[in-house]
Amino acid sequence: MFVFEEQEIRKYISINREIIEQIEGGFTKLARKEVNLPPILRMDFPLYDGEVDVKTAYVQGMASFAIKISSGFFQNHILGLPSLSGMMILLSAKTGLTEALLLDNGYLTDVRTAAAGAVAANYLAKELVDVAGVIGTGMQARVQMEALYLVRPFKKLLVYGRNRENAERYRKEMESKLPVKIIMAESVEEVVRKSDVVVTTTPSTEPLIRAEWLHPGLHITAMGSDAEHKQEIDPLIFQKVDVVVCDVKEQSFRLGELHHAKEEIEMADVLEIGEITAKQKLGRGNDQQITICDLTGTGVQDTVCANYAFNLLKKAAHL
Amino acid sequence: MFVFEEQEIRKYISINREIIEQIEGGFTKLARKEVNLPPILRMDFPLYDGEVDVKTAYVQGMASFAIKISSGFFQNHILGLPSLSGMMILLSAKTGLTEALLLDNGYLTDVRTAAAGAVAANYLAKELVDVAGVIGTGMQARVQMEALYLVRPFKKLLVYGRNRENAERYRKEMESKLPVKIIMAESVEEVVRKSDVVVTTTPSTEPLIRAEWLHPGLHITAMGSDAEHKQEIDPLIFQKVDVVVCDVKEQSFRLGELHHAKEEIEMADVLEIGEITAKQKLGRGNDQQITICDLTGTGVQDTVCANYAFNLLKKAAHL
Numbered sequence: 001m002f003v004f005e006e007q008e009i010r011k012y013i014s015i016n017r018e019i020i021e022q023i024e025g026g027f028t029k030l031a032r033k034e035v036n037l038p039p040i041l042r043m044d045f046p047l048y049d050g051e052v053d054v055k056t057a058y059v060q061g062m063a064s065f066a067i068k069i070s071s072g073f074f075q076n077h078i079l080g081l082p083s084l085s086g087m088m089i090l091l092s093a094k095t096g097l098t099e100a101l102l103l104d105n106g107y108l109t110d111v112r113t114a115a116a117g118a119v120a121a122n123y124l125a126k127e128l129v130d131v132a133g134v135i136g137t138g139m140q141a142r143v144q145m146e147a148l149y150l151v152r153p154f155k156k157l158l159v160y161g162r163n164r165e166n167a168e169r170y171r172k173e174m175e176s177k178l179p180v181k182i183i184m185a186e187s188v189e190e191v192v193r194k195s196d197v198v199v200t201t202t203p204s205t206e207p208l209i210r211a212e213w214l215h216p217g218l219h220i221t222a223m224g225s226d227a228e229h230k231q232e233i234d235p236l237i238f239q240k241v242d243v244v245v246c247d248v249k250e251q252s253f254r255l256g257e258l259h260h261a262k263e264e265i266e267m268a269d270v271l272e273i274g275e276i277t278a279k280q281k282l283g284r285g286n287d288q289q290i291t292i293c294d295l296t297g298t299g300v301q302d303t304v305c306a307n308y309a310f311n312l313l314k315k316a317a318h319l
Numbered sequence: 320m321f322v323f324e325e326q327e328i329r330k331y332i333s334i335n336r337e338i339i340e341q342i343e344g345g346f347t348k349l350a351r352k353e354v355n356l357p358p359i360l361r362m363d364f365p366l367y368d369g370e371v372d373v374k375t376a377y378v379q380g381m382a383s384f385a386i387k388i389s390s391g392f393f394q395n396h397i398l399g400l401p402s403l404s405g406m407m408i409l410l411s412a413k414t415g416l417t418e419a420l421l422l423d424n425g426y427l428t429d430v431r432t433a434a435a436g437a438v439a440a441n442y443l444a445k446e447l448v449d450v451a452g453v454i455g456t457g458m459q460a461r462v463q464m465e466a467l468y469l470v471r472p473f474k475k476l477l478v479y480g481r482n483r484e485n486a487e488r489y490r491k492e493m494e495s496k497l498p499v500k501i502i503m504a505e506s507v508e509e510v511v512r513k514s515d516v517v518v519t520t521t522p523s524t525e526p527l528i529r530a531e532w533l534h535p536g537l538h539i540t541a542m543g544s545d546a547e548h549k550q551e552i553d554p555l556i557f558q559k560v561d562v563v564v565c566d567v568k569e570q571s572f573r574l575g576e577l578h579h580a581k582e583e584i585e586m587a588d589v590l591e592i593g594e595i596t597a598k599q600k601l602g603r604g605n606d607q608q609i610t611i612c613d614l615t616g617t618g619v620q621d622t623v624c625a626n627y628a629f630n631l632l633k634k635a636a637h638l
Contacts, residue, residue: 041360041373050415054360054373054386067373067388069408071415085416089388096369096390097404101420
């Protein structure tokens with residue numbers, strides 16, 4: 001059994017076109033029914049504003065499958081500790097024996113989540129994207145824009161965060177990473193009205209984006225909500241947009257934005273991103289349509305990402 | 320984060336009265352609704368006759384909770400590999416951060432499963448047990464009898480296994496462990512007819528014990544079945560016995576013997592072992608009754624056992 005620490009994993013695994021393609025392949029296999037994806041195991045710790053999730057999936061053709069543990073305890077900052085942590089355990093799909101521990105503290109989750117955002121944008125955003133917008137200034141606000149830039153090399157990045165200081169730090173960091181102009185927006189509304197693609201990355205529990213701000217050609221990826229009580233999108237938006245997509249219907253209607261939109265849209269009118277990448281369904285039809293993608297995060301991404309990382313790490317270590 | 324290997328864990332953790340008491344305490348808390356016990360995450364690999372389970376539970380008052388991964392791939396012997404493996408990951412119940420990896424390859428599962436058997440026998444078997452019987456000759460057939468001996472110091476042990484060689488090996492090993500006479504039975508029937516307590520420990524997929532073999536005073540613990548297709552007990556037995564107990568009703572009716580006995584017995588007529596240890600319900604009423612306990616294995620046991628092991632291991636390592 002191999003054990004890899006976060007530092008080593010960060011050294012060899014980054015957000016690039018390859019991992020985006022791999023994640024796309026995972027979604028495609030999911031649509032082709034080549035994936036076994038059990039429901040998430042979840043436990044809450046209301047006393048400490050905490051939660052722990054375990055995700056897994058078996059993807060046909062992959063040597064190993066990941067079991068991913070991720071925890072979020074949102075009072076940890078009081079103790080000077082990180083809120084999020086986690087690891088992936090890679091098991092052989094042939095023998096069940098543990099092959100590797102990827103002690104990534106959630107880094108690979110950042111990567112695979114960003115990659116899913118890029119897959120969504122690649123199939124749902126207009127071909128030409130000038131302005132990208134992001135709501136939130138945390139880790140996902142960073143990696144989502146890095147990944148998006150690889151599939152839609154935008155020129156301007158509009159960012160909105162409630163905390164001015166964090167937003168300023170975001171601007172500085174991202175200016176060093178992407179050759180684009182970064183503009184601090186005054187409001188969520190400004191970001192939505194002025195952007196071609198908007199990614200929401202917050203743990204909000206009430207809608208941030210209102211239906212009246214939508215405009216032709218817009219694509220929204222909402223990746224913040226992954227629990228019943230979280231919400232970033234006004235449910236009325238689902239009535240107004242032309243194409244509604246998610247990662248896994250059953251899960252998005254339980255944990256994602258769609259959970260709050262059961263009266264606005266039926267499951268039958270929602271596509272899964274894999275159906276589009278597998279060319280079973282059409283995504284965006286023209287530059288005037290408005291599209292939205294609700295991502296909750298799936299075990300498919302974890303298994304794909306862990307296999308990808310393990311192969312690179314083995315190669316790097318000459319194993 | 321601490322990492323403990325199997326060898327170290329085996330050195331410091333053994334089947335004793337303390338772990339049996341701890342496991343009993345876990346069941347009691349479960350009955351008192353002081354446990355958060357999410358459903359098992361499970362994935363099957365029919366191609367390799369494999370399965371993987373993830374169990375967890377939060378027990379109020381415990382500093383940490385375990386997430387346990389266990390896999391069983393039943394063609395591994397062809398490759399010269401063990402069928403069963405697993406590990407426990409211990410996370411802080413206050414911060415969600417990983418505290419320890421217990422790389423026990425399933426050893427702690429053996430311990431906590433045996434301890435649950437002892438709890439069941441302690442509350443359900445007659446006070447005086449002369450003859451114990453066991454069906455199967457694998458690891459659980461060993462540890463169940465070790466644990467049973469601590470609560471009911473029997474004088475004779477009847478064992479039945481299909482494979483004569485394995486049974487002979489079992490006899491030799493157990494003779495060195497327990498000061499009892501070990502007798503190789505000719506049949507399951509012989510074991511059941513002649514024993515005061517019978518523990519079934521096989522992965523059987525069809526009933527091994529028939530209703531007509533039962534006799535007054537008998538207690539049966541069936542711990543082999545933990546999946547829909549597994550079965551050791553003739554469902555008619557549930558009509559015939561006086562007291563039917565399980566670890567977790569919802570789970571036993573899904574994965575245990577009770578899964579096959581839905582027409583023979585209603586959920587309302589089944590007790591959970593924690594209701595008995597918590598003194599909410601009565602177990603055995605007199606020496607003539609026949610009792611049965613269907614154990615499927617729960618995350619409560621894992622969290623209790625992992626906390627117990629971690630504390631001992633820290634002490635041993637002067638941490």
